[in-house]
Amino acid sequence: MIGRLRGTLVDKQPPWLMVDVAGVGYELEASMTTLVALPGLGEEVSLHTHLTVRDDAHLLYGFAREQERALFRALIKVNGVGPKLALAILSGMDEDAFIRCVMDDDVKSLTRLPGVGKKTAERLIVEMRDRFPHWEGEGVTLPGEGQSAAPAAREDPLAEAEAALVSLGYKPAEAARMLGGLEEEGSTEAIIKAALARRMAS
Template sequence: MIGRITGILIEKNPPYLLLDCNGIGYEINVPMSTFYNLPHTGDTVVLLTQLIVREDAHLLYGFLTRLEQQAFRELLKISGIGARIALAILSGMSVSDLAQTVTLQNTARLTRVPGIGQKIAERLLLELKGKLDSKTSTAALSADCASDILHALLSLGYSEKEALAAIKNVPSGMSISDGIKCALRALSKV
């Protein structure tokens, strides 16, 4: 299996890129989160990879971070999720956003990703629960507490983006009412 590849970036055509490794050109599929952080063509790049072998093709997927690679692998383990949908999910949201979505059990956020319907979103949330390592403080809150705070902020008229950003400021171990107050203080400073 090819686990990592280093080479000169020859071509960038989303979601594909062409990497020259000692005269051999590798076509690699990457999520948009990786694509936006690539260096200029002609520069050297190191990608963590995942090789997928099918009957009709050998496909190579590349990632700049270990978290993206691990999230991709976790997504592939879910029944009904292939590499194309996993790539779409990682292109539509960062790994920390995905972990936060799973923690909050937010199906609406997942259904905004092309190719993800209600049933697949529910399956994703169920099977990814506890499997994604989140670096956000929201993961430290219990899922029920964070979800209740989110719903309270949404019912007060805040957008989902504002509410999720405010929840990041809520320390772990707070009660729901204290968490709502803390989130509202964070929103009032904006």
């Protein structure tokens, strides 16, 4: 099992990134929460990882914080929740927000996430409620808060942001609506973060 990687960030195209570790490039998929916390290309990163082995592929997922990986692992144990939906949930809200939704029976907020219908939201609340007491009081915060990231310039950050949102499960038309008027946000990661915040506030 690959539990952690430390190396040089050589590529970042949400939701994918690549880390060079002693000459070996590891491709990872990450939530938008982790991606916005990453430094610029060419800088060193350290990521907690989770490896999923399937018949047709070995898939590696990266997380900025151990807490986010723990929540990812808890989510994929819920009936009907796979890695793709778990990443979509973690992209739409941080750990603290998710815990609040579960503890407050907030089905409405959970159904704003792509791929989460009412039944899935109710299942998440029922199956996850008893898994959180040991997390209370740990000061869960959004990875990268207060840090300055220096992502490399992209030819079309808005198009990359739209592609990333579609990969998370949003329909193309919905992704386009979420991105309306966000051209001035700058980097792909900043645009995605603003779009997700707008979606959760609607």
